[in-house]
Every structure is written in C-alpha cells, then in structure tokens.
Amino acid sequence: MKKPVIFTDLDGTLLDHESYSFEPALPALRLIRESGIPLVVCSSKTRGEIERYRRRLDNRHPFISENGGGIYIPHGCFDPLILPPGVTSSEVDGYSVIRLGPFYPALRRAVVELRNEGFNITGFGDMTSSGVAAITGLTVEEAVLAREREFDEPFLFREGKKGVELLVKAIRRKGYQLTRGRFFHILGESDKGKAVDILAGLYRGKLGDIFIVALGNSPNDLSMLERADCPVLVMKPGGGYDPAIHLPRLIRARGMGPAGWNSALLDLLEAWEDDCLDQSR
Numbered sequence: 617m618k619k620p621v622i623f624t625d626l627d628g629t630l631l632d633h634e635s636y637s638f639e640p641a642l643p644a645l646r647l648i649r650e651s652g653i654p655l656v657v658c659s660s661k662t663r664g665e666i667e668r669y670r671r672r673l674d675n676r677h678p679f680i681s682e683n684g685g686g687i688y689i690p691h692g693c694f695d696p697l698i699l700p701p702g703v704t705s706s707e708v709d710g711y712s713v714i715r716l717g718p719f720y721p722a723l724r725r726a727v728v729e730l731r732n733e734g735f736n737i738t739g740f741g742d743m744t745s746s747g748v749a750a751i752t753g754l755t756v757e758e759a760v761l762a763r764e765r766e767f768d769e770p771f772l773f774r775e776g777k778k779g780v781e782l783l784v785k786a787i788r789r790k791g792y793q794l795t796r797g798r799f800f801h802i803l804g805e806s807d808k809g810k811a812v813d814i815l816a817g818l819y820r821g822k823l824g825d826i827f828i829v830a831l832g833n834s835p836n837d838l839s840m841l842e843r844a845d846c847p848v849l850v851m852k853p854g855g856g857y858d859p860a861i862h863l864p865r866l867i868r869a870r871g872m873g874p875a876g877w878n879s880a881l882l883d884l885l886e887a888w889e890d891d892c893l894d895q896s897r
Contacts, residue, residue, distance in 0.1 A: 621656065643882060660768065660801060662764050664761035664764050718803070867884075
C-alpha cells in the first residue's frame with residue numbers, strides 16, 4: 617500500500633486569502649496528524665513566515681520556501697540524509713538546507729535594472745514593512761518576516777497583458793524567470809516542482825512507495841501539481857478556478873481556500889482509509 621505524502625501551498629489554499637486563517641481546514645488537519653501523514657508546506661512565503669505557521673499547526677515536517685528556492689529539513693527527519701547527485705546541503709539552525717534558488721541580492725539588482733529599463737515594478741525590498749502590511753493585509757510584525765527574503769522577490773506590476781509579456785522577456789534575458797501567485801515573483805531556475813522531486817525522493821527512501829497529493833490555487837503551484845499523483849486545485853477568492861491550470865487527474869476542490877482544502881482532503885483520506893481496510897481483509 618502506497619503511503620500518502622501531502623504537499624500544500626499556503627496563501628489562498630490552506631490559508632484564507634483575506635484573513636490568513638486555516639480554521640476551516642481543522643478537521644482535515646486533525647485527521648492528517650492522527651494518521652501520521654507527512655504534511656509539507658510548499659509556499660512562496662519566507663522561512664520565517666512558514667516557521668510561524670508550522671508552530672501554529674504543530675508541524676515538524678520539512679518545508680519548501682519562496683517558490684522552491686529553499687528546502688528546510690529538520691535534523692533527524694531523514695537519517696541518514698541521502699541526496700541526489702549534484703545536490704548539496706548546509707547546516708543552519710537545526711536544519712539541513714538545500715538551496716535551489718539564487719541569492720537574494722542578485723534578484724534585487726535585477727529589479728533595479730528592470731526599473732531603470734522603464735518597467736514600473738516595486739519589489740518587497742523597495743517597501744517598508746508597513747507598506748508590505750498595507751498591500752497584503754498582514755500585520756506589521758508578519759510583514760517584517762515577509763521581507764526577510766532569501767531566494768525570491770515578490771513585486772507589484774500593474775501593466776496589462778502586453779506589458780507582462782515584455783517584462784517576462786526582459787527577465788529571461790537576465791537569466792531569471794517570472795511566476796505569479798498573489799503577487800508577481802522574480803526567481804531563478806528553481807520552482808516548487810523541483811523541490812518536491814527532491815523531497816519525494818527522500819520520502820521514498822524512508823517510507824517506500826508513496827502517493828503524492830499536492831494542493832494549490834495559482835500558476836506558481838503548477839510545477840508542484842504536475843508532480844502529484846493526485847493534484848488538487850482549490851477555488852480562487854470569489855469562486856472559480858485558475859484558468860491556466862489544466863492537468864490529467866486534476867481534482868477541483870469544492871470550495872475556496874481552506875474550506876475547499878478541507879473538503880478535498882477529507883474525501884481523499886476517506887478513500888485511502890477504505891483502501892487500507894480492503895487490503896487488510
């Protein structure tokens with residue numbers, strides 16, 4: 617019997633788009649914890665932001681920060697830690713950290729260059745914590761954590777479709793890429809899917825055959841959803857699903873944000889438990 621491993625986005629998926637609450641997802645979260653299923657946060661948020669939610673969720677599993685830029689593995693989670701060829705880790709504050717993204721100062725230089733080239737973009741690094749709080753709905757304390765970037769720079773860009781196309785080309789000429797969730801993001805060759813591949817390999821070494829469930833709601837989740845045996849698309853704020861995401865086997869959750877997250881996982885876990893019972897008979 618394959619063992620499930622769940623990868624989840626935060627903003628607009630496990631967390632409500634406006635309130636950042638995960639309360640509607642508590643029934644599924646409780647069942648996941650009681651079943652001993654790994655729940656891996658895979659978010660555009662920073663390490664500090666994710667750690668804050670992991671404490672509130674009582675989550676001790678690895679996590680993926682800043683759209684796949686960094687993988688944080690708590691010591692002892694995989695013993696020994698056997699990484700794929702060419703992948704290395706460093707030890708930081710009780711984690712083995714795998715850096716897949718570029719260093720943040722290089723991204724900030726690219727943002728400045730783009731602005732000098734005529735693109736009207738404003739990155740988190742250009743704002744105060746109060747400014748980030750104002751556009752995100754975060755508290756100032758939370759916005760401080762959101763500005764502690766390592767591998768990815770979120771930014772505002774209010775041009776139309778043609779402007780975005782020109783911006784994408786300019787970013788690619790600099791050796792970077794653009795993705796989009798709640799905000800635009802400039803990042804390197806990293807993405808959520810590459811980080812999921814590495815962690816999935818480690819979980820296979822630990823658990824044997826696994827069944828990957830992934831939940832997201834935006835284009836920056838696409839590479840993660842592509843790696844899943846069971847990809848789940850959560851409704852966007854206001855209803856409806858992101859039109860850019862079309863995948864085989866895609867499950868469209870009934871509901872927005874954490875409510876949709878909860879209903880989809882309760883259905884999936886009920887089916888998984890039924891399979892376990894059938895195979896034990």
